């Protein structure tokens with residue numbers, strides 16, 4: 051199935067249709083069904099796909115507007131504006147984005163909203179694709195913004211709808227908390243009806259409400275806190291998002307009745323809890339919280355009272371958030387009060403994702419009944435795994451085959467080590483976030499810190515002012531999307547102070563790491579169009595031209611491509627030792643996206659391939675490892691010369707590997723044979739096959 | 752009410768793990784025998800060379816595969832497979848199959864492609880810290896846990912029979928359908944293959960090769 055057909059299916063107007071979709075697709079469907087007029091996003095795993103799908107929607111639908119904003123703060127502020135003008139709106143980004151948007155986040159709820167507004171935020175407890183695992187639920191301790199959390203793919207859609215309704219009812223924003231795991235899960239979703247979309251917004255002036263200064267802010271704060279109190283007390287809202295699951299056995303034993311155990315959980319953990327209960331064959335009452343802040347005191351107590359619960363087990367990822375709130379409620383207000391035992395983070399880890407196996411262990415500790423054999427089984431298996439799995443080689447991520455970053459880091463490493471050998475000067479690498487962060491990995495290993503977006507140059511600012519520039523020199527890396535996100539301010543600060551630093555800006559035209567979204571410096575003609583109706587993304591900023599105008603000293607701005615190693619060598623040799631701020635802009639499109647883009651374009655133009663290029667390693671290869679190890683293109687691979695059975699009897703033979711270029715992986719239509727230019731032995735040859743001439747030519751001859 | 756049937760796919764980025772996951776989940780959606788379907792995929796930091804896994808979990812009518820308590824539609828929501836609980840593991844690469852030993856037990860059938868993708872740090876002599884175990888060693892260990900293991904260099908088979916190794920996955924799917932005939936309907940799977948891969952004759956041929964392979968073991 052073609053990916054476009056799949057996306058178009060998300061927006062079919064067929065109520066009650068059952069469709070298999072991912073959590074991210076369900077969010078997009080929910081946004082569509084709810085009549086959202088405006089959505090804004092800065093890409094970030096795990097929610098990037100929602101933006102990608104909405105981008106498509108904005109181009110095919112009359113009134114829906116989508117914006118890839120420059121950063122999360124801009125995205126949030128845009129959505130506040132749209133909501134104030136009366137239309138429904140959703141802003142989405144990854145958990146880290148909330149830090150960037152934290153300034154408006156703490157004040158605008160005082161003024162409240164008009165059109166329903168959701169802040170959809172993905173969390174990453176396992177740090178699968180982030181720099182930290184911060185628990186964004188804790189933001190609500192000081193913002194007071196209500197949090198809802200879906201537990202199934204269906205709920206991803208439904209909670210968007212219900213969340214917007216409640217948001218509009220109380221005129222407050224609502225935060226949707228979702229884990230990476232759920233965003234990337236698939237399940238069956240039943241479509242609902244599509245709400246009508248408000249065509250145009252209108253802003254009513256209300257200075258007292260929107261101007262948060264001094265006494266006005268104080269009055270607004272009071273109003274806002276009162277709204278939150280009302281949400282917390284509303285029983286209908288409680289049962290709208292929260293659910294109790296309990297199948298009372300026909301004849302519960304006395305033991306069960308007297309020691310009733312209840313479980314409190316939310317989100318994806320609920321699915322693990324269900325699975326663990328099945329495995330253990332126990333059947334406790336489970337309160338699945340869909341709204342985790344604010345907590346409805348009376349209803350939570352009612353749960354404990356109704357089922358005569360003596361012990362509460364709380365299952366949540368990361369911090370004891372639900373635990374802290376509910377403990378206070380249970381211990382002060384429910385019938386069992388101080389006799390009630392509460393467990394959660396006394397056993398469950400606050401680090402990493404949870405899974406069914408951990409929860410089985412947790413529950414088994416407290417249930418006297420059920421299938422205990424399972425514990426032994428888990429234990430036995432884990433003992434075996436401990437012996438085997440950690441000994442297996444891991445697969446380190448690296449740049450794509452033919453990636454434009456590879457020749458840059460390869461050359462930089464060479465030049466730097468020459469300088470260091472000659473002068474003893476040590477180079478320090480300020481890292482930032484994007485595909486180029488992979489320079490940390492083998493074989494380049496040129497990275498000294500990664501903290502957050504913009505912190506490559508940011509941290510270098512202070513460091514450069516205090517280190518001895520005769521002994522240490524700074525290089526900072528930054529990508530184009532990151533530069534416009536939060537990189538310009540530290541860059542300008544560096545220029546203001548005229549610090550000694552070489553800044554390498556990777557202008558690859560896309561926000562590559564999160565899935566090649568366009569950004570402000572993407573050439574408009576490269577952007578894929580699905581329809582004609584987009585009203586954002588009208589103008590582009592030319593990154594090189596911008597750099598020409600920010601006050602760099604003469605000769606301190608160098609603009610180059612990525613694939614000419616000799617030229618790069620000359621540039622680095624000339625620049626690294628110079629004083630002041632030197633900016634090297636590498637203009638070269640993300641090779642992966644370029645490959646896809648060109649393929650799309652040739653299909654569209656129905657062009658036939660005129661020629662094809664192949665790079666091959668000949669038998670003269672002496673296995674010096676320059677291409678496979680130091681350059682490290684993954685299209686260059688090795689195969690055993692002998693069959694493996696032979697290896698087993700003769701372990702020495704195992705080393706007999708023959709290097710080859712995997713033609714399925716090599717992107718010779720984009721990469722001009724970087725491997726060939728680094729091979730000192732001339733063992734890599736280029737072959738061009740011309741289709742129209744119908745003959746084979748070897749350019750090496 | 753019914754039973755749960757768990758499929759785990761594992762391999763290296765670019766091998767088609769995510770795609771086969773989609774096909775198998777879509778199969779669950781289409782099959783009248785299957786009442787509910789969930790799943791997930793975990794990719795590494797990127798599409799490049801990393802380990803990838805995907806799951807497809809079915810709620811099926813029959814009670815042949817496990818003695819677990821009966822499940823209802825709303826009970827099957829966890830996208831992850833618990834320890835030891837895979838019924839079918841499609842290992843597209845030996846090292847990755849070994850890495851997912853956690854899910855393999857006496858109820859598991861493993862279909863493994865023995866074609867190896869060497870991680871860079873194994874090839875390069877100066878980095879040789881960990882060894883890539885030989886296929887024989889890997890099979891030895893998997894056999895200790897699995898109910899049945901079917902292993903073959905499906906790339907080579909595809910190359911020999913169809914002139915190109917890219918049909919290996921279709922062969923594996925064919926073999927899976929034959930192995931679990933009571934769950935998979937051949938015609939339905941073929942129609943899905945057409946849906947995802949286009950009407951390529953080679954793919955259907957590959958599927959048949961896989962389907963007819965199983966009786967030979």
Ligand SMILES: Cc1ncc(C[n+]2csc(CCOP(=O)(O)OP(=O)(O)O)c2C)c(N)n1
Pocket residue numbers: 092093094095122144146147150180181483484485486503528529530531532533556558560561562563564
């Ligand atoms: C505050 C914040 N928002 C979003 C992200 C997610 N993110 C990680 S890398 C990246 C892309 C950076 O793009 P660019 O700088 O152009 O580098 P490229 O990946 O193209 O090499 C993004 C958006 C993040 N880590 N932090």
Ligand code: SF4
Pocket residue numbers: 451452453665683684685686711715716717718721722723724725726
């Ligand atoms: S030409 Fe060489 S360096 Fe470029 S993608 Fe192919 S194998 Fe890699």
Ligand code: SF4
Pocket residue numbers: 448449450452453454455485558562563640641642643
């Ligand atoms: S996605 Fe683009 S920028 Fe990122 S590693 Fe691949 S080719 Fe390089």
